[in-house]
Amino acid sequence: GNSVTQMEGPVTLSEEAFLTINCTYTATGYPSLFWYVQYPGEGLQLLLKATKADDKGSNKGFEATYRKETTSFHLEKGSVQVSDSAVYFCALSDRYSSASKIIFGSGTRLSIRP
Amino acid sequence: GAGVSQTPSNKVTEKGKYVELRCDPISGHTALYWYRQSLGQGPEFLIYFQGTGAADDSGLPNDRFFAVRPEGSVSTLKIQRTERGDSAVYLCASTRQDAPEKLFFGSGTQLSVL
Numbered sequence: 001g002n003s004v005t006q007m008e009g010p011v012t013l014s015e016e017a018f019l020t021i022n023c024t025y026t027a028t029g030y031p032s033l034f035w036y037v038q039y040p041g042e043g044l045q046l047l048l049k050a051t052k053a054d055d056k057g058s059n060k061g062f063e064a065t066y067r068k069e070t071t072s073f074h075l076e077k078g079s080v081q082v083s084d085s086a087v088y089f090c091a092l093s094d095r096y097s098s099a100s101k102i103i104f105g106s107g108t109r110l111s112i113r114p
Numbered sequence: 115g116a117g118v119s120q121t122p123s124n125k126v127t128e129k130g131k132y133v134e135l136r137c138d139p140i141s142g143h144t145a146l147y148w149y150r151q152s153l154g155q156g157p158e159f160l161i162y163f164q165g166t167g168a169a170d171d172s173g174l175p176n177d178r179f180f181a182v183r184p185e186g187s188v189s190t191l192k193i194q195r196t197e198r199g200d201s202a203v204y205l206c207a208s209t210r211q212d213a214p215e216k217l218f219f220g221s222g223t224q225l226s227v228l
Contacts, residue, residue, distance in 0.1 A: 032215055036217075043221055043222070091156075093214075101162060104158075106154075106155050107156045
């Protein structure tokens, strides 16, 4: 079945460092891919998405590119801030235009030092 | 406006008891999801509803788990003969029909089975 694997945390970086959180997926067909974020004391929320190969999702300075050839959707940010400290979840669904089962990875905790 | 509301926020029960967890989605949201999240893990899909019907219940772990959404709004997750392994945070999420990938999560119900 469909699944998502992401790098284990925790990841600790200094402010203004470059961030990469790796995510790879296994899926039949052509899934849509997402990154969700959970800030301390808050619920999960959608950060960005990509619905087809070579699409780039972006939001709040974060980017991720849908790479079909490597089945990856790595999350990147050029200069992290303390406020980016959170748990990040990679996810996929097997449809875009209508509701469907959305599968999450195990999450990567990110801590940014001032 | 009001977000997804889950009650109770905490539930402590004894092994073998029956529990009901309630989810009030955002008004007008058509799809409703239930997930289970254990400490340090990502949300594990249980079931989702499109309107009143369960569109995909493949994540329910066994027949002790059941969920309903009789009027296409509020949903109840029911767990019979609870076991210690059922202890987790149970998350509910809902989505709009025109943005099916954007899950709006509630704060969850922390279930503890003693």
